[in-house]
Amino acid sequence: MLAVALLLCLPTLVFPATWIDVDVTCPVCGTANVFKVPASFGTYVYQDPSRFQYVFWPATTDTFLYTCRRCHLTAYMQDFAEIPARKISELAAMLEREGSFEGAVVPYYEIPMAIRLKIARNVYEVLERDDEFWCEFDRIAGYHFAESGQASQAHRARAGALARAEAILERAADSQRKELLVIVGAMRVLTGDIVGARQALDHAEPLVYAAPDRDSAALDQFLSQLIRDFKTEVLSGQRY
Ligand SMILES: [Zn+2]
Numbered sequence: 001m002l003a004v005a006l007l008l009c010l011p012t013l014v015f016p017a018t019w020i021d022v023d024v025t026c027p028v029c030g031t032a033n034v035f036k037v038p039a040s041f042g043t044y045v046y047q048d049p050s051r052f053q054y055v056f057w058p059a060t061t062d063t064f065l066y067t068c069r070r071c072h073l074t075a076y077m078q079d080f081a082e083i084p085a086r087k088i089s090e091l092a093a094m095l096e097r098e099g100s101f102e103g104a105v106v107p108y109y110e111i112p113m114a115i116r117l118k119i120a121r122n123v124y125e126v127l128e129r130d131d132e133f134w135c136e137f138d139r140i141a142g143y144h145f146a147e148s149g150q151a152s153q154a155h156r157a158r159a160g161a162l163a164r165a166e167a168i169l170e171r172a173a174d175s176q177r178k179e180l181l182v183i184v185g186a187m188r189v190l191t192g193d194i195v196g197a198r199q200a201l202d203h204a205e206p207l208v209y210a211a212p213d214r215d216s217a218a219l220d221q222f223l224s225q226l227i228r229d230f231k232t233e234v235l236s237g238q239r240y
Contacts, residue, residue, distance in 0.1 A: 017041035019063055027083040028092050029071040035108065036063040037077065051226055052234055054186045055143045065116045067108045072099035074119040083127070090126050098122050113144040114153070135164035135183065142190065155191060162187035178207040178223050182230075189234060198235055201227050 019036040026033060038058055045057035058064040058077070066080040067073070072095055075083070083091065099122075101115045108116075117140075124137065138161035145154035165183045172180055181204035188197035205227050209220040 017045065017057065024066065024081055026068040026071060026073055027081060027085075028073045028088055028095065029068060031068055031070040033066070033068055033108070035066045035077065035080070046222065050143060052186060052230065053139055053143050053190065054183045055139050059140045060143060062113060063109045065113065065120060067111055067116050067119065069106050069108065071095045072101070072119055073123065074099075074116050075123055076120075087126055091123060094122055094126055095119075113148060114150060117141050117144060131164045131168050135161050135168065138164065139183070139187070158187050158190045162191060175208070175210040178204050178209040178220065181207070182223055182226060185227075185230065189230075194235065197230075201230055201235075 018039045018041075020039045021034050022037040024033050024035050025031070041057065048057060048060065050056065050060045064077050066075060066077050071092065073080070073083070073091065099119055101111070101119075103111065103115075121137070121141075124133065129137075138157045142154045142157035142161060145151075145157060162184060165180055165187060169177065169180045169184065181200045185197045185200035185204065188194070188200060204223070209223055210216045211219075
């Protein structure tokens with residue numbers, strides 16, 4: 001979620017998203033890989049329909065989840081080279097046990113997302129991420145399962161994201177509740193609870209988002225617009 005706030009701080013850019021090749025050495029097995037990295041993008045990505053899933057470019061692409069061609073270490077592009085040294089041996093053992101799959105491994109972005117998400121889930125379990133991380137991971141997983149027509153897996157992931165968001169909401173400061181309620185609303189829509197979704201969005205609407213480490217004003221404005229868009233474009237009966 002932090003990435004969203006950082007990107008929202010940037011001035012509005014109008015050129016299309018482009019990707020270039022980058023050489024990345026796998027921190028687990030030392031193999032050199034060629035991955036894609038964004039060279040440019042526009043803030044229009046925050047108007048993509050995926051905002052109604054609270055999933056944002058580049059997580060909507062098939063290039064953002066890197067997989068090592070040898071050991072199959074799989075992680076978000078911003079995490080891949082930043083694996084903590086103390087976790088390397090545990091990850092190597094897990095990948096040895098659970099990282100194999102059939103089919104070609106080059107180029108990485110042609111490996112089905114379902115395969116990469118499964119390995120990434122195991123990787124992040126070793127890395128012991130928090131509820132906020134898993135809430136976003138499951139939203140991203142839900143997005144990609146739905147895109148590839150795997151409806152039951154998409155539903156399971158979104159139900160997981162909803163449970164995480166509701167758990168975080170229980171202990172959240174008032175200043176953080178607006179974003180969490182939008183996520184709860186989005187996941188309720190996607191899991192078929194339209195009445196519950198409207199309740200969450202109604203609760204979110206008068207709140208103001210504030211956090212010390214993010215651009216609160218920009219994010220608050222974004223959330224307010226998103227709530228209005230939900231009500232006019234989604235809850236009024238249109239599909240997305
Ligand atoms: Zn590797």
